Amino acid sequence: MTTMTMAKALNNGLRRAMEDDDKVLVMGEDVGTLGGVFRITDGLQKDFGDDRVIDTPLAESGIVGTAVGLAMRGYRPVVEIQFDGFVYPAYDQIVCQVAKLHFRSQGRIKMPIVIRIPFGGGIGAVEHHSESPEAQFVHTPGLKVVACSNPADAYTMIQQAIASDDPVIFLEPKRLYYSAKADVDEAATPPPLWKSQVVRTGSDATLVGYGPTVSTCLDAAAVAAEEGRSIEVIDLRTLSPLDLGPVHESVRRTGRLVVVHEAHMTLGMGAEIAARVTEECFHSLEAPVLRVGGYDTPYPPSRIEEAYLPDLDRVLDAVDRTVGF
Amino acid sequence: MTTMTMAKALNNGLRRAMEDDDKVLVMGEDVGTLGGVFRITDGLQKDFGDDRVIDTPLAESGIVGTAVGLAMRGYRPVVEIQFDGFVYPAYDQIVCQVAKLHFRSQGRIKMPIVIRIPFGGGIGAVEHHSESPEAQFVHTPGLKVVACSNPADAYTMIQQAIASDDPVIFLEPKRLYYSAKADVDEAATPPPLWKSQVVRTGSDATLVGYGPTVSTCLDAAAVAAEEGRSIEVIDLRTLSPLDLGPVHESVRRTGRLVVVHEAHMTLGMGAEIAARVTEECFHSLEAPVLRVGGYDTPYPPSRIEEAYLPDLDRVLDAVDRTVGF
Amino acid sequence: MTDPVFGPAPDLDADPELVQLLTPEGERVHHPGFDLEFSAEQVRGFYRDMTLVRRLDIEATALQRHGELGLWVQSLGQEAAQIGAGRALLPQDYVFPTYREHGVAWCRDIDPVQLLSMYRGVDHGGWDPAEHNFNLYTVVIGAQTLHATGYAMGVQRDGAVGTGDPTRDTAVVAHFGDGASSQGDVSEAFVFAASYNAPVVFFCQNNQWAISEPIERQSRIPLYRRSQGFGFPGVRVDGNDVLATYSVMQAALRHAREGQGPILVEAFTYRMGAHTTTDDPTRYRHAEEVEQWRLKDPITRVEAHLRREGLADEAFFEEVAAEADELGERMRRECKALPDPQPRGIFDLVHAEQTEELVAQQASYDAHVASFEEVH
Amino acid sequence: MTDPVFGPAPDLDADPELVQLLTPEGERVHHPGFDLEFSAEQVRGFYRDMTLVRRLDIEATALQRHGELGLWVQSLGQEAAQIGAGRALLPQDYVFPTYREHGVAWCRDIDPVQLLSMYRGVDHGGWDPAEHNFNLYTVVIGAQTLHATGYAMGVQRDGAVGTGDPTRDTAVVAHFGDGASSQGDVSEAFVFAASYNAPVVFFCQNNQWAISEPIERQSRIPLYRRSQGFGFPGVRVDGNDVLATYSVMQAALRHAREGQGPILVEAFTYRMGAHTTTDDPTRYRHAEEVEQWRLKDPITRVEAHLRREGLADEAFFEEVAAEADELGERMRRECKALPDPQPRGIFDLVHAEQTEELVAQQASYDAHVASFEEVH
Ligand SMILES: Cc1ncc(C[n+]2csc(CCOP(=O)(O)OP(=O)(O)O)c2C)c(N)n1
Ligand SMILES: Cc1ncc(C[n+]2csc(CCOP(=O)(O)OP(=O)(O)O)c2C)c(N)n1
Ligand SMILES: [Mg+2]
Numbered sequence A, B: 001m002t003t004m005t006m007a008k009a010l011n012n013g014l015r016r017a018m019e020d021d022d023k024v025l026v027m028g029e030d031v032g033t034l035g036g037v038f039r040i041t042d043g044l045q046k047d048f049g050d051d052r053v054i055d056t057p058l059a060e061s062g063i064v065g066t067a068v069g070l071a072m073r074g075y076r077p078v079v080e081i082q083f084d085g086f087v088y089p090a091y092d093q094i095v096c097q098v099a100k101l102h103f104r105s106q107g108r109i110k111m112p113i114v115i116r117i118p119f120g121g122g123i124g125a126v127e128h129h130s131e132s133p134e135a136q137f138v139h140t141p142g143l144k145v146v147a148c149s150n151p152a153d154a155y156t157m158i159q160q161a162i163a164s165d166d167p168v169i170f171l172e173p174k175r176l177y178y179s180a181k182a183d184v185d186e187a188a189t190p191p192p193l194w195k196s197q198v199v200r201t202g203s204d205a206t207l208v209g210y211g212p213t214v215s216t217c218l219d220a221a222a223v224a225a226e227e228g229r230s231i232e233v234i235d236l237r238t239l240s241p242l243d244l245g246p247v248h249e250s251v252r253r254t255g256r257l258v259v260v261h262e263a264h265m266t267l268g269m270g271a272e273i274a275a276r277v278t279e280e281c282f283h284s285l286e287a288p289v290l291r292v293g294g295y296d297t298p299y300p301p302s303r304i305e306e307a308y309l310p311d312l313d314r315v316l317d318a319v320d321r322t323v324g325f
Numbered sequence C, D: 001m002t003d004p005v006f007g008p009a010p011d012l013d014a015d016p017e018l019v020q021l022l023t024p025e026g027e028r029v030h031h032p033g034f035d036l037e038f039s040a041e042q043v044r045g046f047y048r049d050m051t052l053v054r055r056l057d058i059e060a061t062a063l064q065r066h067g068e069l070g071l072w073v074q075s076l077g078q079e080a081a082q083i084g085a086g087r088a089l090l091p092q093d094y095v096f097p098t099y100r101e102h103g104v105a106w107c108r109d110i111d112p113v114q115l116l117s118m119y120r121g122v123d124h125g126g127w128d129p130a131e132h133n134f135n136l137y138t139v140v141i142g143a144q145t146l147h148a149t150g151y152a153m154g155v156q157r158d159g160a161v162g163t164g165d166p167t168r169d170t171a172v173v174a175h176f177g178d179g180a181s182s183q184g185d186v187s188e189a190f191v192f193a194a195s196y197n198a199p200v201v202f203f204c205q206n207n208q209w210a211i212s213e214p215i216e217r218q219s220r221i222p223l224y225r226r227s228q229g230f231g232f233p234g235v236r237v238d239g240n241d242v243l244a245t246y247s248v249m250q251a252a253l254r255h256a257r258e259g260q261g262p263i264l265v266e267a268f269t270y271r272m273g274a275h276t277t278t279d280d281p282t283r284y285r286h287a288e289e290v291e292q293w294r295l296k297d298p299i300t301r302v303e304a305h306l307r308r309e310g311l312a313d314e315a316f317f318e319e320v321a322a323e324a325d326e327l328g329e330r331m332r333r334e335c336k337a338l339p340d341p342q343p344r345g346i347f348d349l350v351h352a353e354q355t356e357e358l359v360a361q362q363a364s365y366d367a368h369v370a371s372f373e374e375v376h
């Protein structure tokens, strides 16, 4: 059991995956000598060589497109996209090739590619560095999409994603890289990758978050508790496939659900969860599912990003609204 | 009043827009001499010259990216993407540049670009030619997204989209290009672009569709009528901004809603509509909002596309389920 | 126009070096860089390959006209480029085709009927890529050039390049068209291949047209020079000359296998047919142009050569013709017998590891079908 | 390694033609193609520009260290490339910068404080592009090269090229970096510009690094040769030599304005600072390399030249120094005074024509703020 940051947990997880399977490659802009702009791949090139930790030219479509070819040759590339907003030049390769090759080939071609994306806002960055692109990948059949919210999950989930024979979009809440520190038991048996988890139990309402918003939800639940409200919090962990079993179970008890994410409200994850939970738990719901998300504007200049992001107040507001509905 | 195909209506609409404003340009692969693979731009280069109807190199990012520059110089480019599945190489330019320049520049830069996309399936095509990419654009703030479902709308909506100072993703249901024939009154005063429309009134349940699924909904309503069920049908027309006023009004009367689209179910338009309508009409709903969409698989080989697409049976099935809930 | 400082304006037609070993009239000519000795058997083999591939193409076109295929993409006129490139391969080489490489598929032992399934709409590609070292057809223009480059980077990591072992050293071929050369992905493939010195041969069939867009829309200089800007060699070969294409590709593949890095081969050829069976080329090109190219037909010239040099007798030509008839007959028969897929199967093909969500969707599909069957 | 057929392997360092008019020691040398006469006033002007832009940069870096900016992207060492390129412009020319073109912005009369707002996080770009013929900074690498090309196509459609009227003929400049050269968008911009013969000058500041990736990762031949593959000229200029950069850019802009089409100028320079204020270059490059380049400082050499030739007196240098101090002081003062935006304003900026949806979201935002204020 060691206390470590999420950055370190990811680094250790990558290292472990590379040790376990020499077909695992890491590739991306600045991932080698520099160790990535967030240092998630720090030291890996030194230890595994530049054939396995590949510094690439500055071209995201090229990075993902060559990863496809490497996968076809039997490798397991772990691609780093430097920032969320720079995944779009690779979008075509991701949605038309990575996502579809298994289907196209009737299962003959496997695409064990992990695309790591530091995502979300709150770090005071310039434009394109604070995006939450997950909904677009969740809408794309053939991709799997997960988001970690704490160091222990980060450590195990990255290894599980790499071990998966399916392509995984791996979302890392960049603002937690160095602020989230926790005990990580590297020897523990991890929960399965494709499961969401109840991280706080409660009976008055349910909060669902993932990645950076899990801690916001937990904070909100703690504040609500002081006001005598018992809030259940669920960390979604896997966005595609969605594991809504625990959410349904929870909503059947609480009757109230709020989904929290940084992505834009319209057609963000909250829309899908609202639609499914309403269909599944129609008679249990005491109030409509509420969504707290980024507004339907481009990400604003960083001086006002706190007003844009779902924060404690907006989550509590939604809890008030659902309880008072 | 003339009877014409949707293809002809679009062609006439484009021609009219080019006559009205000499800043309007048409550009894309094969739009000139050939008149586009669907002949939507037929004859335009002959009449307006190759400075205004621009045959481009085979590069979608290049097409949209240069359209951005042309717009900054005061032009109003109408871009043709040859098939829905080929919009993704241009995705970065669309979501990071076209969508954001107005916001980035605090309104100083206008982006009066129309991106025409023949979309949807049902034409027996090979892979990538039958996609429904709308949800991804609706999730992107800064873009407006519309879909026409009949020749009369096609004729007016394309002109209204071109006249808009905002970028518009203009979705054309390709399978209706030559199968949908109708009277078009070129002199009529059109309804506003940003409005959905009730196209059949009813009282037992509401069906919402857009583009190719409107006629499926109307067919379903007709069949249901024979069974004594009164179904209201709404043509969404504008997907972003969403105009849900008529839907709310309808659901308050019918208590039941089914949304129909070809796009994948998960995070398709149905998700957003379900979430919003449930929030707005919680106490009016007798049943959860149901969705009939493409399955969450890549688009299948064309010999089985009819099983994949929402058809009359699946829509009637959903009507049964919501009425019987 | 000549700029006083920067020199003359570019010229697409500035007579570029074009490697040719067989004239349109079937006369054997020589080229300093790329001369090979060909046995009579080899040349007859090329003739047979090209003739059968042409029949394959004609047959498929007819099948489309008869409604048996949704679409067909003709290789008519490009047989020399494809057979030359395909026959120069070693078994371990890996090929990334576009959607038109029926001749290369032929060389990789893909059954012609397997080529039909995707165009019939029963699947998105009918063969096992790993079994043939031949990827599925890629429809999104240019995307496969990056896959080829990545695959070649894998070859390097496997130490299967520059070892001198002819059964081990591996080259990868990225096929693409003149239109594709404009796509960002193709340029990025050039960048990556050059940067890592990857063993990939970029084989561009410049058939002069990208649907209705002429080559001038994509480039104002001969395409084979594109690679110069990225620091690796390019060469233009007469793509209607199977001997020249074979020779140049053999040298290019050797270059790659030896570890000398990427190379671009432009096969200068012509799309004799429509872009696809839904295209109408009379809208954008003149009949005379097609006529001019008919005189350069890749099969006619080999036949003329074989006859002129007495390398084949009438029996040979008859035999090949009979074989072609047989192939055509088999294609017609087996195409119609290609089984339609089961819709419920699509849910199983999305992932390697199936998800509960898709199982549920499959169940709802099954239930829908069942309810529907009840009614009827 | 030399391939027997395809020739020698490429070499990034194969001594390319480098246009230089001023040596690092400040000695005026001559070049046949690009020699201009410079008045003392002009050279003093360059010195002043570069000195003030350097101060601007140093000041902004310090403001970032003091927490006044979220980030700063230094132009340190690239002043000659940027001032040379910026001063060669005519008023009607239009510029598409990256995020580092502070020197060009300076030449386009963008107030230095306006450059800070985006890096402070109060907006995504602080000036009116149309007012300065200078687009906002573009962060997504390479995207702006297509915008420039499209803009140049618009210039052609306006008939503002090749007329011979010096107040009308217009060139467009697309700035980008060595790393950006790998992006598909940049290659596509080359394709479009060549295809339409658009009046665009591609100005690449090769500062040897793309964050931690050295130029070798992007290209194995000198970058200015990239354009050869696309059929238009390229030239490499000493980007630390303001006279040479000015001369070459003047010729390149003339070339474009005259209607002779696109051209690539590679300014060979060096990023003396970190990539940005969050970067730590000691992790990936040697101090000696930086030291070597320090000897080629673009400002020092102009100062040496001015002094050696007696083109400026001490008063001049003092005056510029005083001006720089004033600029620094004003930047510090005005940066802190840059007003934070109103969050509720973002809803109004999404579209030209506002939507009901966003009005509703704005109202809910207002209500939230109001409720929150009640509580406190
Ligand atoms: C990204 C993308 N854009 C557009 C298309 C539509 N399309 C199919 S083939 C083609 C022309 C290709 O021309 P070329 O590369 O010269 O190959 P050819 O068909 O001549 O063999 C186009 C535009 C596509 N398949 N993919
Ligand atoms: C599409 C995209 N990918 C990645 C980045 C992150 N990034 C910002 S600057 C940079 C390096 C750019 O290098 P170069 O083009 O040489 O310009 P320089 O910064 O040296 O001026 C990178 C990778 C980005 N901004 N956009
Ligand atoms: Mg072609």
Ligand SMILES: [Mg+2]
Binding pocket: D177, D178, D179, D205, D206, D207, D208, D209, D210, D211
């Ligand atoms: Mg650089």
